[in-house]
Amino acid sequence: MNSTHTPLLKEKVIIVTGAGAGLGLAYAKEIARQGGRVVLNDVDAASVEKALEDIRSTPGVEESGGGAVAAIAPVGDSETAELLVRTAVDTFGRLDGLVTNAGILRDRSLLKMSDEDFDAVVRVHLRGTFTCVRAAYEYFKGNNVDGRIVCIGSPTGQRGNFGQTNYAAAKAGIVGMVRTWALEMKRARVGVNAVIPVAATAMTRTVPYFSKAIEAIDEGREIPGFFRHDLGFGTAEDVAGVIAYLCSSEAEGITGQVIGVGGDRLQVWTHPEPVIEQYHDGGWTAADMLSSGGDIIRGNQQSIGEKFPELPEGLKPREENQS
Template sequence: MSLNGKVAIVTGSGRGLGLAYAQELAKQGASVIVNDVDEVVASEAVASIEQAGGTASAVVAPVGPTETAKQLVDAAYDRYGRLDILVTNAGVLRDKVTWKMSDEDFDLVVNVHLRGTFTCVREAATRMREDGTAGRIICIGSPTGQRGNFGQANYSAAKAGIVGMVRTWSLELKKAGITANVVIPVAATAMTKTIPFFASAVEADERGEAMPEFFRHELGFGTADDVAGLIAYLASDEAASVTGQAIGVGGDRLQLWSHPEAVATAYREGGWTYDALQSGFAEAVGELQSVGEKMPQLPDELAR
């Protein structure tokens, strides 16, 4: 087990993807701090890890505030004596089109996803640097943060912001030997269960059946366990050279997302005036970039 002796924190790990990450890290030998806002759910998650022969304990607290970040990191040191791995997974959804989205809808999602990632990473990175630990920071992104999605302005902003922070952290923490990466999962969860396109795949997973190959291969959509292996790999010593990356995983598919680069460049002496743009914009930039996820046609036998 390559993570023997290491200690991990996984936020939002009482159920779903977070639980799968915590269980896999424990399976590979790490002691894990499980986090959830529900004490019963957190206790059940710890019990599942211990029953499988792993080591875990819980911190019941909402992610976002600095106080929670300190509580999580202190728990790792108080209970296991160190911290090597942080996985920032906690999140919530409040999906609405922008003109119906309240301040509270926006603030809650950004606070948990974006601010919660920042506060936890700040606290963990500070302690890792003080101890000289070549730690691993793994933040959870989303295809929505890469491509956008109707009705998720708050969520897409938070997830895109996480990728931006990780790129910066990879630069800031390089000298300390600490890596920072984003994992972009595509899996059956409570969040994807509500999307009709994925309904047959999620239902198959809930029945304990294999998902149709179309979902696993064509869409890269799988189970939580399909994502957990990448989390454990990025947490290992073998991934010491991998940092600043956004890596997608789901079903049978692994993807490396590109960093934003200019796709068209044009120069005009005297600059680009309004008149010049009217006559020359289309030729200068070429084909515009697409937005949103492009889903293939579902096979007839899987369509609803």
């Protein structure tokens, strides 16, 4: 096992996309604190410069030998993916891992969602993950590196969410790619997993249900236990340790998995499996479906979307408490 005195990612070089702020920055900071050298990617130069300062001033980074360099470019095209790998190799001499976190939102209900809204989200999340993973894997395989890849999914990709056709499609697609890549990369000893984070982000700030948790974070207080334990909802930093672990050699043998993390909770999601199997000699005709098949489906329908329990008194948004 890893010694408590040795940084988990000592001298490992890891690309983190979408790392200018939020979850991506939290991942990059923890990787650097664990001794890793980060290629910090984002599209906004000002955010990246501030992120670099944050990483360099993070306690433990200098002592562990961690560090960071910027690579400012939008993910999606192969040129950006190749730039990120080249930046890692030219700056630090190697590449050991990749975290594909970059993403955007263009939320609209189906009839209001434009082609441009759909294409923009799919391009960054899905195509950006594809091109970056392909470039990193090419380096790993060509240089005999037991690389680690972590692709960021979402509960929306697992269960759906109103107004997020594009985002749900992209995040579900990422999980499908991870399962395929785990098969393709096995012989090269490259581990690839998806992480489903549940944490305070710009998106959750707009959801009244989480308002008391967000208030606590903003005021520097502990998040109420209901959010951390019952919902598995916490800070970006709560997710970062799992990301760092999955990028390390300690995670050898863990691949093709979908791992949920948030607050005090760690999850391993199942791969889709049938909930029931019924057989009919000669196959299922329309008449058979009318007589029994339809009832089999109706009796085993699965839930869609996130189902949150009722908030305890004292944790409800102010307007709910006043009603």
